[in-house]
Amino acid sequence: MNLPEKEPFRAVNYMLTKEEKIKQEKELHNSSEPNFAEMLYSSERDGVLLRLFGDIPDYSNPEIELIWDEVLEAEPRKMFNYSLRRGIDLLDNDGVPVPPWRDIVVMLKCIDKGLLNVA
Numbered sequence: 491m492n493l494p495e496k497e498p499f500r501a502v503n504y505m506l507t508k509e510e511k512i513k514q515e516k517e518l519h520n521s522s523e524p525n526f527a528e529m530l531y532s533s534e535r536d537g538v539l540l541r542l543f544g545d546i547p548d549y550s551n552p553e554i555e556l557i558w559d560e561v562l563e564a565e566p567r568k569m570f571n572y573s574l575r576r577g578i579d580l581l582d583n584d585g586v587p588v589p590p591w592r593d594i595v596v597m598l599k600c601i602d603k604g605l606l607n608v609a
Contacts, residue, residue: 498574498577498578498579499542499577499578499579500578500579501538501542501578501579501580501581501588501590501591501594502579502581502582502583502588504537504538504541504542505538505582505588505589538588538590538593538594539590539593539594539597542578542594542597543597543601543606543608544608545597545606545608546593546597547593547596547597547600547606551605553603553605554596554600554605557596557599557600557603557605558592558596560599561592561595561596561599562592566587566591569591569592569595570587570591572595572598573591573594573595573598576598576602578594578598580594580595
């Protein structure tokens with residue numbers, strides 16, 4: 491992953507627009523899928539990760555699962571700072587973390603540990 495020299499990537503810029511989210515909600519709602527909310531979040535999370543990294547974490551991998559546990563147990567502010575040092579700002583315009591912020595941190599840690607290779 492090429493880190494920016496001056497300004498970090500803003501994760502919020504990789505989120506769906508309001509129009510895209512409304513369209514997706516309608517499509518999922520009309521699909522008669524029982525896990526509507528979970529699918530909506532998973533789709534948005536995966537979209538952000540794919541737009542940022544071109545990949546998503548394989549949480550069935552025990553090493554990646556350990557990283558997920560580490561991120562879950564860590565103080566959020568430390569993870570925000572870690573991500574910012576790695577070139578990704580996890581906060582939106584109001585200072586609120588984007589919904590998949592933990593997944594983004596997991597991806598960065600996987601890259602740092604050589605578990606993922608993204609260009």
